[in-house]
Amino acid sequence: MxxxxxxxxxxxxxxxxxxxxxxxxxxxxxxxxxxxxxxxxxxxxxxxxxxxxxxxxxxxxxxxxxxxxxxxxxxxxxxxxxxxxxxxxxxxxxxxxxxxxxxxxxxxxxxxxxxxxxxxxxxxxxxxxxxxxxxxxxxxxxxxxxxxxxxxxxxxxxxxxxxPDFAQLLGHTLSATDRRAPAAGAIRKRRRGEGTDFRQLREYRQGDSMRSIDWKATARRNKPITREYQEERDQQVVFLLDTGRRMHARDDVTTHFDHALNAVLTLGFLAQKQGDAVGLMTFGGETRWLAPLKGRTGLDRLLAGVYDLQPSEMAPDFTQAATALLNRLSKRAFVVVITNLRDEDDTALRAACELMSTKHLVMCASLREKVMDRARSTEVQSFGDALRYSATVHYLQQRRDAIKRLGIRADRLIDITPEKLSSALVNRYRAIKESGQL
Missing domain, CATH: 2.60.40.10 (Immunoglobulins)
Structure with missing residues (x-):
C-alpha cells in the first residue's frame, strides 16, 4: 500500500x-x-x-x-x-x-x-x-x-x-522463602493435626519428639527409630481474585491489580513446587475459571490465563463469587481471596467468607493504599496538612472497624500494602502447610 x-x-x-x-x-x-x-x-x-x-x-x-x-x-x-x-x-x-x-x-x-x-x-x-x-x-x-x-x-x-516478569517477581520473595526452608539433614518434626504425610523411617536424633518414635520399628532393629514427616501434598490452592474497579488503585507506578497478580503467580509457583494443585477464579468483572491443576502445567496455564487480565469498572459481588466457587470446587481447598476492602463491604464479604468456610480453608487479603500510610506518617506543618492527616486517620479507623466486623481470625486475614502482599501470602501458606490445617 x-x-x-x-x-x-x-x-x-x-x-x-x-x-x-x-x-x-x-x-x-x-x-x-x-x-x-x-x-x-x-x-x-x-x-x-x-x-x-x-x-x-x-x-x-x-x-x-x-x-x-x-x-x-x-x-x-x-x-x-x-x-x-x-x-x-x-x-x-x-x-x-x-x-x-x-x-x-x-x-x-x-x-x-x-x-x-x-x-x-x-x-x-x-x-x-x-x-x-x-x-x-x-x-x-x-x-x-x-x-x-x-x-x-x-x-x-x-x-x-x-x-508479568516472572523471573523478577520471584527473585526477592522466593529467596526469602528458601532461607526459611530446612537445610539438608535437618530434623523435621511432626506438627499437630492431620495435615502431614509420612516420608520415611530413620534413626533417632537428639531433639526428636518422643511422639515421633516408631516403637515397632525400634523393637525390630533394637535401636530407636523415628518417623519423619513432610508437608501434605496433593492439596488445592485456589485464588479468588477481585477484578473490580477498586483494583485500579495505583501506588507509584504499579496498580494494585498488578501487585495482586504478581502475588498470585509467586504463591502459585511455590504451591506447585510443593506438589499442590493451583487454580483461580476472577470476579467483579470478567469471570475466568482455571480449575486446579498440579505441576508445571498448572503454573503455565495459570500464567497464560491471566497475563492479559485487566480490572474492570464494575463493583465486586462477593456472595455471587463465593457461590460460583463452591459450585466449581468439590475437593477441600485453601482459598485466597484478594481484594481492596472498603467499610461498606463488611457484611457482604463476611457472608461470602462464612459460606466458603463451610467447606474450604479461607484467607482474605486486602490491599491498603500506601499513600494512606505516608499521609499518616507525614509531619503536620500547615492547616492543609492537619486536614489531610485527620481525614486519613478517620479513613483508616473506618477500615479497621470494617475488618473487625468481618469476624475473621487474625491469621486468616491480611491487611497490607501491595508491595508486601507476595511475601505475606508465601509466609501464611508455609505456616498453614507446616501446621497441617488443611
Missing part, C-alpha cells in the same frame, strides 16, 4: 534554484524564456519521476521478535528489508509498533543494493501486560530520479504476548 508523495531535498533544491532564476529574469528579460523552459522541464521530469514511483517497490520485509515478552524489560526487534528489484533503493525505515512503549533505535536510513538486504535492530520496553500488535513497516522510498519519496507499508502483521 502506497501513501502520500513527498518532495525530496533534491526537488526542493531544484525548485529553489528555479525561483532564484525567476528573480534574476525579472531584472534581465533575456533570461525569461530560459526560466520558463527550465520550469516546464522541471515539472515534466518531476511528473515522470512521480509516475515511475507509483508502483510498490520490489521490497520484502521480515520481522524477527520473540512471541512472549516480560513486561518492563527491553526486548529486541529485528527488521530485515530485502531488495528484490534491479536498482539500488534508498529508503527510511520505521516500524509500526505499539507507540505507547518506550523505543530506542528508530528511525533508520539505508541504501540497499539489488539482491541485498539490510537488517535493522531496535528495542522496545512494554509498559503493560496483554496482547500487543505490530503492523506492516513504514518504508519511505526515494523515487528513481531522487525527486520524490513515497511512503509504503510493507511486511507482515505480528503479535506478542506481554507477560
Amino acid at each position: 502506497a501513501d502520500a508523495l513527498t518532495p525530496s531535498r533534491a526537488l526542493l533544491a531544484c525548485a529553489g534554484g528555479w525561483a532564484v532564476l525567476g528573480l534574476a529574469a525579472s531584472h534581465w528579460p533575456l533570461l525569461a524564456q530560459f526560466w520558463q523552459g527550465a520550469g516546464v522541464a522541471l515539472a515534466a521530469v518531476a511528473a515522470l519521476d512521480a509516475w515511475m514511483s507509483r508502483r510498490q517497490p520490489a521490497l520484502r520485509v521480515e520481522r524477527e521478535l520473540a512471541g512472549v515478552w516480560p513486561v518492563g524489560c527491553w526486548n529486541n526487534v529485528t527488521l530485515r528489508v530485502h531488495n528484490e528489484s534491479a536498482r539500488t533503493l534508498a529508503l527510511d525505515l520505521h516500524d509500526d509498533y505499539p507507540t505507547q512503549w518506550p523505543m530506542e533505535g528508530l528511525e533508520h536510513s539505508t541504501r540497499i543494493a539489488p539482491g541485498a538486504f539490510a537488517a535493522v535492530t531496535y528495542r522496545l520496553c512494554p509498559d503493560q501486560r496483554g496482547k500487543a500488535a505490530f503492523g506492516p513497516a513504514f518504508l519511505r522510498v526515494t523515487s528513481p530520479l531522487q525527486l520524490w519519496t513515497r511512503l509504503h507499508r510493507v511486511g507482515p502483521d505480528s503479535e506478542v504476548k506481554v507477560f
Whole structure:
C-alpha cells in the first residue's frame, strides 16, 4: 500500500534554484524564456519521476521478535528489508509498533543494493501486560530520479504476548522463602493435626519428639527409630481474585491489580513446587475459571490465563463469587481471596467468607493504599496538612472497624500494602502447610 508523495531535498533544491532564476529574469528579460523552459522541464521530469514511483517497490520485509515478552524489560526487534528489484533503493525505515512503549533505535536510513538486504535492530520496553500488535513497516522510498519519496507499508502483521516478569517477581520473595526452608539433614518434626504425610523411617536424633518414635520399628532393629514427616501434598490452592474497579488503585507506578497478580503467580509457583494443585477464579468483572491443576502445567496455564487480565469498572459481588466457587470446587481447598476492602463491604464479604468456610480453608487479603500510610506518617506543618492527616486517620479507623466486623481470625486475614502482599501470602501458606490445617 502506497501513501502520500513527498518532495525530496533534491526537488526542493531544484525548485529553489528555479525561483532564484525567476528573480534574476525579472531584472534581465533575456533570461525569461530560459526560466520558463527550465520550469516546464522541471515539472515534466518531476511528473515522470512521480509516475515511475507509483508502483510498490520490489521490497520484502521480515520481522524477527520473540512471541512472549516480560513486561518492563527491553526486548529486541529485528527488521530485515530485502531488495528484490534491479536498482539500488534508498529508503527510511520505521516500524509500526505499539507507540505507547518506550523505543530506542528508530528511525533508520539505508541504501540497499539489488539482491541485498539490510537488517535493522531496535528495542522496545512494554509498559503493560496483554496482547500487543505490530503492523506492516513504514518504508519511505526515494523515487528513481531522487525527486520524490513515497511512503509504503510493507511486511507482515505480528503479535506478542506481554507477560508479568516472572523471573523478577520471584527473585526477592522466593529467596526469602528458601532461607526459611530446612537445610539438608535437618530434623523435621511432626506438627499437630492431620495435615502431614509420612516420608520415611530413620534413626533417632537428639531433639526428636518422643511422639515421633516408631516403637515397632525400634523393637525390630533394637535401636530407636523415628518417623519423619513432610508437608501434605496433593492439596488445592485456589485464588479468588477481585477484578473490580477498586483494583485500579495505583501506588507509584504499579496498580494494585498488578501487585495482586504478581502475588498470585509467586504463591502459585511455590504451591506447585510443593506438589499442590493451583487454580483461580476472577470476579467483579470478567469471570475466568482455571480449575486446579498440579505441576508445571498448572503454573503455565495459570500464567497464560491471566497475563492479559485487566480490572474492570464494575463493583465486586462477593456472595455471587463465593457461590460460583463452591459450585466449581468439590475437593477441600485453601482459598485466597484478594481484594481492596472498603467499610461498606463488611457484611457482604463476611457472608461470602462464612459460606466458603463451610467447606474450604479461607484467607482474605486486602490491599491498603500506601499513600494512606505516608499521609499518616507525614509531619503536620500547615492547616492543609492537619486536614489531610485527620481525614486519613478517620479513613483508616473506618477500615479497621470494617475488618473487625468481618469476624475473621487474625491469621486468616491480611491487611497490607501491595508491595508486601507476595511475601505475606508465601509466609501464611508455609505456616498453614507446616501446621497441617488443611
